[in-house]
Amino acid sequence: MSTIAKIRRRDFLKISGITGTGLILGFGISAHAKENITTHFEPNAFLKIGSDNSILIFAKNPEIGQGVKTSLPMIIAEELEVDWDKTEVVQALLDPRLGAQFAGGSTAVKMNWQTLRNAGATAKHMLIAAASTEWRLPENECYAENGTVKNKRNKKVLTYGQLAERASRLDVPQEVKLKDSKDFKIIGTAKKGVDNHKIVTGTAEFGIDARKEGMLVAVIEKCPVYGGKVTGYDDSEAMKVEGVRHVVKIDPLNPVDRIAGVAVVADNTWAAIKGRKVLKVNWEYGDGADENSESITARFREYVNKKGRIDLRNEGDVDAIFDNSAKVNEAIYEVPFLSHVPMEPMNYCADVREEECHLWGPTQVPGSVQRLAESITGIPRDKITVHMTRVGGGFGRRLMADYAADAITISHALKSPVQVVWSREDDIHHDYFRPAGMYKLKAALDERNKLVAWELKASTTSRYLFREADQSPHVTEVFPDGFPAGFVPNFRMEYTPVKTVVPTGAWRAPGHNATAFIDQSFIDEMAYVADKDPVDFRLEVLGEEDREMPYSDHGGPTYSTKRLKNVIRLAAEKSEWRSKKKGTYKGFAAHFMFGAYVAEVVSISMNAKNLPQIEEIWAVVDCGIVINRSGAEAQIEGGIIDGLGATIFGEVTIAGGMAAQSNFDTYRMIRMHDAPKINIHLVESNEAPEGLGEMSLPVISAAYTNAIFAATGKRIRKLPVQLSEISS
Amino acid sequence: MADFTLNINQRSYNVHVSPDTPLLWVLRDAIGLKGTKFGCGKALCGACTVHLDGNAIRSCSLPVSAVKGKIVTIEGLSENGDHPLQEAWKEIDVPQCGYCQVGQIMSAAALLARKPQPSDEDIDTAMSGNICRCGTYPRIKKAIIMAAAKGGAK
């Protein structure tokens, strides 16, 4: 073997150069820099093979609990043809060579599937080519197996480590052949989380665990009323608290990444918390102080009872049908604001220096954090290093980088590393809530009890309207192409967004977490009006013929009724929907979102207090090819429990322009004793894989409340479920 | 500020902190044992659970001046991260985001020490103070049952 000199990563980047985004293959390194002969074969930014046979795979995206730190490297390892247990997964930095790096919309698997397969296959191909030259055998007589290359002529074997140096001198092939899915050995199996050992021993690094030399801790008193301002403050008592170093006023950056407040900065967290308790701030609350849940609901009610501002869909003649049909049903549904409450409260650590900046913390959008840091500090992006820690839950909250902006601003002002830590109260008060909304539905049956007209008038607070601070009507809080659109000849959908100072944002399965509840509840209502079985009624509306339905929102451009009907039928079968057991009642719901198909059944009984008790849940999911079976099942199970918790307990109310809830005593969460038994069935599929972080959540609300209806005849149209209404 | 001597994971630590500092922040900030997590600060979520003389307590709500007894944190639960619960947690693949899991394990460990063969109800009760927003409860329960079956009291 030739002499080997290690090169540092930084040198490598200098040599290979960083250009644009996407998969940049950094070869040519040896050709251009003969003196640097690496011990590593690093054909692209996704992996690195050492002459010591080490196989490093870089996890590109933030790990927020959705399992991508395991599932994305599995895709690379599959094509690379290595033993999964011999690979080491390392969290990547924010790095333009890796393409878009974020956690949102359950997109990671779908977006990176081809790229990651290519990255693994390219490396494998080059290792095979290296062996073929070494052996002077044609490439097609050499093949990869378990981190080695073998050949069909003799028993010679070269490990990837032995081939690393030679492979690193080869040209990068433009096109490589990918594996046939029937040959997958890793994809589709159940692999355990790569950080499990660290997590169970308390050594996994979450954002809040960042500790830097000379780091100060900041807590921030923010205006309790949304949109308020600081008019003055008195820090004389706060500065007397031992350990408190600075008190800093922070002005709002803009209405979204807002940071108006006063920060108490101290040597440690407790000193900062204590200092904040005695800090006096004067606020100008502004108009926000008049906002409350009642006034918002009154606007919803006004809007759903008149023509909506935005026409989303209008087919046939809904009014004529309603006027002439004997079987018309009408109902109003309501959903509340929800808080994200990931278990790790908002925090961020920034070390802003003169000419460079290092950042650590939990975020779903490291790229946005980098852009914010650039705009706050003026330091160019290539001098801003974003380190991705594990993230203690995202659920959409950490698509906003407001708390990171806090840390960057304070570190920039004080010229020292600063970690911002929010309390749970801050976390709830200054959340970007799931939008609240009201939905008026009306539908009609013809004389054969077929669904012939459907109308939805929706009014919700809008995360788009909130963000943009103007009246531009983005409308995807509702989905004009979602079921039953396209199946009912007379169909109308109107929408009116409500502007409010209450911050709203994306909350796990945005939009769908409300629309699946209302659509799947009301279709159930119509099944009962039609006197048909709720499963049969859904299948009847979907029709016998298999169709590709146009779908303009995320998850489109089309969805397949064949796959939707399949999950519906399978869920009915697995749950023994048609067998009636005395004392148990079942509810059904099914939905398409983000490219995946989900059907769920909830079985309940009524307990001695005449309250619903969940006996069992079944979920059937078609998300195409499953990457990690264990991770997939965990996401489905977790999503159902999370959704159930929101259905039963979740509610933020607004009073005097602030959230009335502040911690887990007033914002209740589902706990172990409420978590039911869940049976999961993943549909075998060769379709392209979809993500899974959000899809199981939306349908659970309706499946549960439909079961309550089956048991009690009471239709739950407002969340969270008011148990007093059921038992009365 | 005052000096305190704490017995943590069978080691003695001297800290110089304000007497009202919750044990949680003493562990995390003064001593650097960061496995114990902050979740609510009000004894409502269980993320900060440690053992005080074998009982699961919420370290966010116990001032350091009130600490009398031996403390065990996740870092001291087992020598090599191989407590039967830790093994079961890995085997069942419990963690999602993972943030709550240290607290969950510490609550479960106190339960098994007290009751090596807990009933379903015992588990529900002992774990009712620990929130998991990711919804890992079914796997947590499976892991506790697995650890108990393997003699999880340790």
Ligand code: FES
């Ligand atoms: S942080 Fe102590 S119980 Fe939540």
Ligand code: FES
């Ligand atoms: S694993 Fe995320 S909160 Fe429990």
